[in-house]
Amino acid sequence: MPKYILYSLLFLLASSSFMGCTKPVDFNQIDDFEVSPVLEASLIFFDAQAPDFFVGGAEAATVEDFVNLDVFQDSFINDNLLRTDIVVKGVNSIQRGYNFKVDFLNDLGQSQYSFIVEVEASPMTNEIPFEHTERIEGVGLEALKRSNKIVFTLIMLPGIPIDTGTLGRVHLESKAVFYFNYQKER
Template sequence: MKVTQTLLGFFVLLFVLGCSSDLDFDQVNDLELQPVVVANVASFDAAANQFVNNGIEQTVAIATPEVGVFNDSFLRDNVSKAELFFEVNNTINRAFTLQMVFLDVNNAPLTTIQMDIPAYAGTPNLTPFTKTFQGTDLILLKQTKRIAFIVALLPGPPLTSTSVGNLKLRSSVTAYFDIK
């Protein structure tokens, strides 16, 4: 019992006489947060026969719903950089050109990104692409309300209404924030 009281007395003395420093509550004014947010942007899955109309090959335009990533003023005001990631999986034995047209609220083009998609040759055919938006490019991205996808066939074996395969796209945005 005497040992317990001695230890208890020692710990009480340690806490009473322990080191402490003054708290500086003004440090909260220097707080800077830099969160990173990842969100899906758009996706599509176009079958090979969608590129044929009445036996004639055609370019396909794929409209997407509104891109609402920057609708919120907090997000628009605090984003410092954004990276758009696109990945296309082509299982059609034909090469394509994919244009991504960024449209404003009036459907006027702001900027365009183009990707060349190689033809499927029996092995996995994933085509990744990343575009970083900073400065002027970021201002344009913040004004984007829709992204139109225009898929054009490149020369190759003819497609028919019974052609097999798909052209699949998935995309995401990684937004970097600087909150002071």
């Protein structure tokens, strides 16, 4: 093969590597940007043996805890939050039922949103699992956004007395699932 043909082929191959085929890029597509993330946050974890409800020689009918909530101070969250699910699950192996109350409070300590999970007694100290999902949207979500504190209250229902020899346990855990939708404004 003559050298000029070989050099011509090499030149064509080399110059074609600097060229490429691309589709035209439409930078206006960013105007159609939309994202719908889902975020989860742990709220409370509680695990107690039955004798833990016997304090100072008497049965403790209620146990209370709280979490400060400052997520609703953020304008991005307030503007783009579509729904919140509060998931409460656990087991009860105490021969007493109880109510698990969740209150969302504002700066003044006023209830903005509440719900109660009813947990049945364990008849034979077997672990009875439960799960409850509280879906909060619409008017309830607007009330939730005015909250800055969550109070969790476990209220023992009447039944067999609890003392230092009572068998069983209460296990609770909860999380919040936040559903967002963000669209770029045109």
